[in-house]
Amino acid sequence: MEPGFCTGTPCAATEAGGGVRAIDLFAGAGGFSTGARMAGVNVVWAANHWPVAVETHAANHPETAHACQDLHQADWSRVPAHDILLASPCCQGHSKAPGKAANNPQHDASRSTAWAVVSALEYHRPSFGVVENVREFMDWNLFPAWRLALQALGYQISPHVVDAADFGVPQHRERLFIVLSRSDRPLMLNLPRRQYVTAASVIDFSAGNWTPIEKPGRAAATLSRIANGRRAHGDRFPTAYYGNEAGGRSIDRPIGTITTRDRWAVVDGDRMRMLRADECRAAMGFPAEYQLPKQHRTAVHLLGNAVCPPVARDIITAIQGAA
Structure with a gap:
């Protein structure tokens, strides 16, 4: 257009x-x-x-x-x-x-x-x-x-x-x-x-492209945030990739602010992934049927x-x- x-x-x-x-x-x-x-x-x-x-x-x-x-x-x-x-x-x-x-x-x-x-x-x-x-x-x-x-x-x-x-x-x-x-x-x-409404209500732990937390090249700052999050919240929690959060958030509370570029990762045991676009949509309060561009970014x-x-x-x- x-x-x-x-x-x-x-x-x-x-x-x-x-x-x-x-x-x-x-x-x-x-x-x-x-x-x-x-x-x-x-x-x-x-x-x-x-x-x-x-x-x-x-x-x-x-x-x-x-x-x-x-x-x-x-x-x-x-x-x-x-x-x-x-x-x-x-x-x-x-x-x-x-x-x-x-x-x-x-x-x-x-x-x-x-x-x-x-x-x-x-x-x-x-x-x-x-x-x-x-x-x-x-x-x-x-x-x-x-x-x-x-x-x-x-x-x-x-x-x-x-x-x-x-x-x-x-x-x-x-x-x-x-x-x-x-x-x-x-x-x-x-x-x-x-x-x-909790973060757990928008995160689908059965879907997404998960990667091992312990893998070559994983940033030390990321590993430190995950370790802090585990101590505070157990094995399942969202954590910010950037910003002033040093750990994670409980899935039993709302997630932090959704920004214009991928910010929130989800930790599940020994694996992790970024929030999917449909999860960001739910976290923003849009209806599930709301149409979005196909490109994630x-x-x-x-x-x-x-x-x-x-x-x-x-x-x-x-x-x-x-x-």
Whole structure:
């Protein structure tokens, strides 16, 4: 799919939807859209600059009109009217990863994607918006200016920092959700706290490509993490390949954050393997039937960038209840 290519007719999508309508900016794999659908909301338009992401979203949301383009250049007059704007601007320039500092052109450009939210809201003025990002988004040097621009458009701003595990997702994943509302005061949501779902519920110990733990070339740091994990959790547990974890995690608690490249290995006795894409999908809270690219690396990249659908579902449901 070429950049700028649009599938579906916006007006037709709007007329067919009915009920509460949303658009999804920087839609990626479709976690926000899937959560909106769970909440009974019709996603009438979705956009992303990466053709693979648009194709994946379209395969799972065929009723939605799609655009593959740089949203800095969007013509918002061609986007259907909607009640809720959903957006996940690029987070790489705000995260703790190297390159966050200013004067890194790639990360400066990624931070600028948040301004597409302002231009979309300025044109359409929907009643609500939800912007998802890492919590460091609020430390952005231009965040005060971004907030003032939204307030100038008549939006109240209510930040909510949540952990996906509290929404029944089998993963600890802390993210910022900024709720925007055209209301007299900021909309503080009363969000449910659901029972934790364990890593054991998403790991299939009977499947996958296992390799011996003790094999030539295995990194000493990996062996050290596994030894620490065994002492703490026994013979079965997930362990991180990178990050600040020195051991493993109990399979009786949610797994750690799913990232855009393989991070979690599963240890089972004297063998180990990386998490499969379908296990990452389950750990993100996507339905089992959700279609992903066949290439493992691409699927994991999409999932690691996604919004967890159950989190989006509960936030959007709470907004509708408070409206």
